[in-house]
Amino acid sequence: MSEPITRREGAAVLVGVDFGLPHFDADLEELGLLAQTAGLMPVERITCKRKAPDAALFVGSGKADEIKAAADLHGASEVVFDQALSPAQQRNLERHLGVAVYDRTFLILEIFAQRARSHEGKLQVELARLQYLSTRLVRRWSHLERQRGGIGARGGPGETQIELDRRMIGDAIRRTRERLTKVRKQRGTQRRQRERRDTFNISLVGYTNAGKSSLFNALVKARAYAADQLFATLDTTTRHLYLGETGRRVSISDTVGFIRELPHGLVDAFKATLQEAVDADLLLHVVDASNPHHPEQIEEVQRVLAEIGADQVPQLLVFNKLDALEPERRPVRMSDEMELDGVRVPRLFVSAHTGEGLPALREELARRAAAGAPGAEPIAPPAQTELQGVPH
Known part of the structure; x- marks a missing residue:
């Protein structure tokens, strides 16, 4: 008779299924970061290819046996899938594997709850x-x-x-x-008060861990929580930023980061928080310039912005983490334009960590705030520059 398997609390096997979609993360890097952020310890990563999900076990019985063997070998107490599972698939997998089974949606919800x-x-x-x-x-x-x-x-x-x-x-x-409705009414009242004060509103948006909170802190000298992890910031923080170049104060807000396959329930539940982006006069779309997957991350942010009705708000692309770029990948010039959904959008390179590029960003914000004042002339787009060695 075989000895019972000793399970390690928090040890998790990560599973990803490639259905031929362009954004498949073959290394399960992002799922691993999500798992670690939620307090789990990845001990094995398993991927496979399928044309479509198996109705009962999502991955099929053969691959399910492989996952079970890996969980038993490592003493894993949990298995986490990189895709959303149906309730029936989750129930069947737990019976088959003999351990708790979670999906990407549950993992994100757990992190948000923490x-x-x-x-x-x-x-x-x-x-x-x-x-x-x-x-x-x-x-x-x-x-x-x-x-x-x-x-x-x-x-x-x-x-x-x-x-x-x-x-x-x-x-x-x-x-x-009902409780959320009351809170949203209070937030709406605060927003209308800002509008009556003729405040130019700026919202920071971007993929999670792009450095939004670090940039926010660098601009306004605030102490918003910032860390090198997914979803370090969940609650919107708003501060005033004084732009000496215009003699005006602008309102700047740091919002929750976006992520691929953000659960629809969270998009709906966070409508009030993301409303800051919808009502903004300018979006600072912060991008992690050092992340090789940043083009896909930009697409995901654009998709969510369209979903919440903020896709028509003017944007300024801010490629952050300039200090993390290898010398051969650094931009020749610190500003240019980049095409975003068929529109040429100004782009600046900065490092919230070292402060490089921040004076130019402040100047651009001052220019836009001045142009946004009543009776101001429309702003002229910056001259297009040619860059070499820049991540596109």
Whole structure:
């Protein structure tokens, strides 16, 4: 008789399936970062190719056996998939593998739950988690027998545990939505007050870990939390930035970072937070210039901006982390233009860490703030420059 397998808490096998889509991460690098951010320890990475997901096990029985063998070998207590799983697939995989199975959506929700600090942020995350959980009730409580009739929280006569849980979670979703509505009204009032003060509003947007919070801190000397990790910032932080060149103050906001396949529940739940981007006069689209996948990250940010209705807001591309570029990849010039969704958009190179390029960024912000003043003439686009060795 074989000895029981000793499972290590937090040890996780990462699984990715290539369905032929262009953004497939063959090294599961981003999933690994997500797992580590959520407190897990990746011990094995497994990838495979399929034309379509298997209806029952997502990866098919043969690959599921391989995943089980890897989990047993490393004593993994969890398996994490880089794609979204249906409740049935998740339930079937857990039965087949004998360990907890999560998908990318759950991982992102867990990170958001750990990181939310403000009252609004916590409410938004709670709503998204409740909505996700409501689709998983069949998996989590299907083993419970019908309970006896009763009153109150025990449910009505003959009410099954799953019916009771669904009703309770439905009530929790309703209460959370009501509380969020009140918070959103308060945020809307604050926003209208800023508009009446004729404030030029700037929002920082970008893929997670592009250095938005570091740039925000460098510009306004704030102390917003910044770290080299995914989703270091969840709650919108707004400060005033004084631009001596114009004698004006502008309002600048740091928002939550975007990520590939951001759960729709989170996009919906964070509409109030992302509303800062929709209502902005200018978006600072921050890009990690040192990341080889930054073109795909830019596309994902543009997709989410379109989804929330912010795709028509003027943008300024800020290629950050200039200090992390190898010498041969550094730009010849510090500013040029780049085509974004068919539109030529000004681009600046900066390093929030060393301060390189920040004076030029402040000058550009001052120019745009001045142009945004009542009665101002439209701004002329900067002269196009030719760059060499620059990441495109």
